[in-house]
Amino acid sequence: MTRTTQPPGSLVLKIGGSLFSDKSRPGSLDEKVFASYAALVADLAKARPGRIVLVTGGGAFGHGALRGLDPDDPFAPLPFVQATAGVRWRWVSALTDMGVRALPLQLGAFSTVDPAHPLGVAVAEEPLKALLAAGVLPVLSGDCLLRPDGSLEAFSSDRTPEVLVRALGETPRVVTLTDVPGVLTGGPGSDDVLELIDAHHPEDAYRHVWKESEWDASGAMQGKLDALVACARQGAECFIMRGDPGLSDLRHLTRPEDEWPLGLKRTRIALPQEEAR
Amino acid sequence: MTRTTQPPGSLVLKIGGSLFSDKSRPGSLDEKVFASYAALVADLAKARPGRIVLVTGGGAFGHGALRGLDPDDPFAPLPFVQATAGVRWRWVSALTDMGVRALPLQLGAFSTVDPAHPLGVAVAEEPLKALLAAGVLPVLSGDCLLRPDGSLEAFSSDRTPEVLVRALGETPRVVTLTDVPGVLTGGPGSDDVLELIDAHHPEDAYRHVWKESEWDASGAMQGKLDALVACARQGAECFIMRGDPGLSDLRHLTRPEDEWPLGLKRTRIALPQEEAR
Numbered sequence: 001m002t003r004t005t006q007p008p009g010s011l012v013l014k015i016g017g018s019l020f021s022d023k024s025r026p027g028s029l030d031e032k033v034f035a036s037y038a039a040l041v042a043d044l045a046k047a048r049p050g051r052i053v054l055v056t057g058g059g060a061f062g063h064g065a066l067r068g069l070d071p072d073d074p075f076a077p078l079p080f081v082q083a084t085a086g087v088r089w090r091w092v093s094a095l096t097d098m099g100v101r102a103l104p105l106q107l108g109a110f111s112t113v114d115p116a117h118p119l120g121v122a123v124a125e126e127p128l129k130a131l132l133a134a135g136v137l138p139v140l141s142g143d144c145l146l147r148p149d150g151s152l153e154a155f156s157s158d159r160t161p162e163v164l165v166r167a168l169g170e171t172p173r174v175v176t177l178t179d180v181p182g183v184l185t186g187g188p189g190s191d192d193v194l195e196l197i198d199a200h201h202p203e204d205a206y207r208h209v210w211k212e213s214e215w216d217a218s219g220a221m222q223g224k225l226d227a228l229v230a231c232a233r234q235g236a237e238c239f240i241m242r243g244d245p246g247l248s249d250l251r252h253l254t255r256p257e258d259e260w261p262l263g264l265k266r267t268r269i270a271l272p273q274e275e276a277r
Numbered sequence: 278m279t280r281t282t283q284p285p286g287s288l289v290l291k292i293g294g295s296l297f298s299d300k301s302r303p304g305s306l307d308e309k310v311f312a313s314y315a316a317l318v319a320d321l322a323k324a325r326p327g328r329i330v331l332v333t334g335g336g337a338f339g340h341g342a343l344r345g346l347d348p349d350d351p352f353a354p355l356p357f358v359q360a361t362a363g364v365r366w367r368w369v370s371a372l373t374d375m376g377v378r379a380l381p382l383q384l385g386a387f388s389t390v391d392p393a394h395p396l397g398v399a400v401a402e403e404p405l406k407a408l409l410a411a412g413v414l415p416v417l418s419g420d421c422l423l424r425p426d427g428s429l430e431a432f433s434s435d436r437t438p439e440v441l442v443r444a445l446g447e448t449p450r451v452v453t454l455t456d457v458p459g460v461l462t463g464g465p466g467s468d469d470v471l472e473l474i475d476a477h478h479p480e481d482a483y484r485h486v487w488k489e490s491e492w493d494a495s496g497a498m499q500g501k502l503d504a505l506v507a508c509a510r511q512g513a514e515c516f517i518m519r520g521d522p523g524l525s526d527l528r529h530l531t532r533p534e535d536e537w538p539l540g541l542k543r544t545r546i547a548l549p550q551e552e553a554r
Contacts, residue, residue, distance in 0.1 A: 075378050082366050089359050101352050101427070109386035112407045124401030127423070130389045134427030146404070150378070150411030 007256050008173030008237060010132065011048070012161040013041065014055040016178040017087070019243040021059025028060040029090070036245035038094035041137075044250050045100045049135035051254065053128075053164055054102075056091050056141045057157045058084050066154050074151030077144050081108065084141040084157075091139045101136045107143035111163050113153050119230070121145065121155075125167040132167070140164070158227045165234045172236040175253050176224055177243035182267030183208050183221065197225075197269040199232030205267075228269040238269040284533050285450030285514060287409065288325070289438040290318065291332040293455040294364070296520040298336025305337040306367070313522035315371035318414075321527050322377045326412035328531065330405075330441055331379075333368050333418045334434045335361050343431050351428030354421050358385065361418040361434070368416045378413045384420035388440050390430050396507070398422065398432075402444040409444070417441065435504045442511045449513040452530050453501055454520035459544030460485050460502065474502075474546040476509030482544075505546045515546040 015037055022028040045052050058065070058080070065083035069076040088104035095102040105128065114122035131138045142157035161174045182193030185208050197205045202225065209222045221240075228238040237257075242265065252260045257268070292314055299305040322329050335342070335357070342360035346353040365381035372379040382405065391399035408415045419434035438451045459470030462485050474482045479502065486499045498517075505515040514534075519542065529537045534545070 075373065078369070078373060078380070081369075081381065085362060085366075089362075092355070092358075096352065096355060103355070103385070103421070103423070103429075104358065104383075106381075106383040106386045108380070108404070109382045109384075110401055110404055112404050122403060122407075124387055124403050126399060126401050127385070127387055127389050130399075130423055130425075134423055134425070136423065136427060144380070146380070146407055146411060146413065148407075148411070150413060152380075 006171060007254060009170040010051045010053070010168035010172055011044075011254055012053045012055060012164050012168065012172070012174045012236075013044070013250070013253065014157060014161055014174070014176040015041075015057060015243060016176070017057025017059025017062060017157070018179045019057075019177060019245070021057075021061070023060050023063045026060055026064050033245045034090070035094065037243070038091065038098060040245070040247060040250045041091075042095050042098035042100045044254065045095070045102070045137040047251055048254050049137075050132045052137055053132070053168070054091060054137060054139045055157055055160045055164070056087050056139065058087055058142055061087050062142055062157070074149070077152045077154040080142065080154045081106075081144045084143055088139050088141050095137065095139070102139050103131060103136055104139045105131075107140055107155065107160060107163065108145050111145055111155075113145045113147045113155075115148070119162060119234075121163050123163050123166070128164065128167045156223060156227075158223045159230075161236075162227055162230045162234070165231050165236045168236075172234075173253070174228060174231045174236045174238045176228060176238070176240045178224065178240060179242065180221070181242040181265035182240050183225065191265070193265050194267050197229070197267060199229050199269055199271050202229045202269070225269070232269045232271055235271065239266045240269070241266040283448060284531060286447040287328045287330070287445040287449055288531055289330045289332060289441050289445065289449070289451045289513075290321070290527070290530065291434060291438055291451070291453040292318070292334060292520060293453070294334025294336025294339060294434070295456045296334075296454060296522070298334075298338070300337050300340045303337055303341050310522045311367070312371065314520070315368065315375060317522070317524060317527045318368075319372050319375035319377045321531065322372070322379070322414040324528055325531050326414075327409045329414055330409070330445070331368060331414060331416045332434055332437045332441070333364050333416065335364055335419055338364050339419055339434070351426070354429045354431040357419065357431045358383075358421045361420055365416050365418050372414065372416070379416050380408060380413055381416045382408075384417055384432065384437060384440065385422050388422055388432075390422045390424045390432075392425070396439060396511075398440050400440050400443070405441065405444045433500060433504075435500045436507075438513075439504055439507045439511070442508050442513045445513075449511075450530070451505060451508045451513045451515045453505060453515070453517050455501065455517060456519065457498070458519040458542035459517050460498065468542070470542050471544050474506070474544060476506050476546055476548050479506045479546070502546070509546045509548055512548065516543045517546070518543040
């Protein structure tokens with residue numbers, strides 16, 4: 001598990017909703033911070049057209065749609081479809097204004113829950129691949145996916161990259177930007193992170209994951225770790241990092257890890273080198 | 278080209294935007310008429326779960342998004358994505374309130390323009406099929422589809438059934454409800470319709486199609502006829518009829534044509550009987 005010296009082929013960048021929206025406040029969106037992140041994504045998309053996929057968290061919108069659902073209603077999560085569509089469109093509007101060709105994609109229109117599938121989700125990847133081949137920035141999010149029994153599953157934005165990795169081609173990378181700098185080893189409030197997690201043996205890492213607030217529907221760090229372990233097992237090099245809207249750019253995310261700025265905290269989740277390459 | 282005595286396996290019902298929205302008035306939607314159509318669709322979906330696909334026209338919303346586009350901007354039609362998503366969600370909300378499990382589907386998330394494909398569009402049909410198999414009502418519309426050169430094509434709701442026919446299985450039917458009772462033989466204002474069109478030889482029918490108002494982006498009757506000829510050539514039995522929100526139900530649309538109420542005007546577009554079956 002040494003650092004890679006190869007640049008990634010393509011990058012799924014997941015931006016946590018908590019970075020631009022206060023999940024505990026319905027409808028909250030910090031316009032200024034959101035615009036900063038959009039500018040960072042626009043810069044990245046222009047630098048590497050066709051190599052970037054954006055996955056946005058739902059923030060207050062997504063979480064609000066999933067609170068207080070009727071457990072007996074198989075279609076109860078339906079409002080999540082519209083809530084996440086609204087957040088995708090916010091990104092697409094902002095990115096378009098910045099000169100990026102971006103298109104929102106509804107995950108549930110090309111993916112369904114399939115327990116027989118190795119990923120647990122059957123995916124029709126062609127349109128996503130076509131967008132990348134055309135140099136367009138696909139903008140995705142969590143969404144409701146159909147289960148075989150006809151009910152809807154609220155599939156989180158954290159898990160969305162799992163479904164996308166295969167469409168990325170060679171040496172995919174997944175970066176999840178959130179409000180902590182990685183998997184913390186000192187509990188809440190600490191700033192020490194676990195630097196490396198072997199995706200075949202993530203057990204030790206889970207000891208550092210704690211239960212988050214009740215109002216968070218995403219499973220917080222545990223959900224992120226589950227998702228990135230699943231991405232890494234598909235061959236992706238994955239990172240959990242703190243998002244910072246004040247950065248000048250995010251271009252290091254498309255460069256080999258050993259060329260990243262010094263002192264940038266993160267947790268890397270990957271297969272042992274010899275297996276991944 | 279005699280009438281069929283078999284019921285259709287599945288039905289794509291396309292409801293023209295002009296039936297519930299005045300295309301010449303931005304944002305127009307007649308709530309009462311819309312609710313009536315939603316009740317008709319809900320009844321049909323409950324009577325034949327998993328056998329109905331709804332395609333909604335964009336009405337004032339869709340047409341508004343396509344007016345005055347910059348011909349030099351390959352992404353100019355992008356607002357059509359959001360406009361049609363809004364109309365799909367109106368339907369899904371209304372249908373859900375009426376007890377129907379309905380899900381909006383973004384056409385451009387599972388279809389791309391592909392000139393090499395016999396349909397002109399490459400389609401990943403699995404999620405749509407899965408929804409039908411689970412008894413869910415998929416709600417579609419026009420949308421922007423990616424072209425191979427990376428530009429967006431505003432793909433009309435009239436054409437959307439072309440992309441869906443193959444997912445319907447055996448003996449598909451497509452019914453387009455619009456504001457005229459079929460292909461009129463006497464020009465605008467007449468009420469005489471061409472009863473049958475052979476999808477292999479539609480030339481004569483096109484003589485009856487006239488140019489519509491400038492504010493209509495859909496190509497009006499010519500676009501509908503092109504689309505239904507394309508559907509019929511895939512084996513669908515197709516009809517153009519006038520929508521009537523005052524009907525007690527639309528269940529005849531899922532019965533063999535010879536069992537339909539008497540005096541119901543329509544234009545039927547199909548392959549000659551021996552080829553279609």
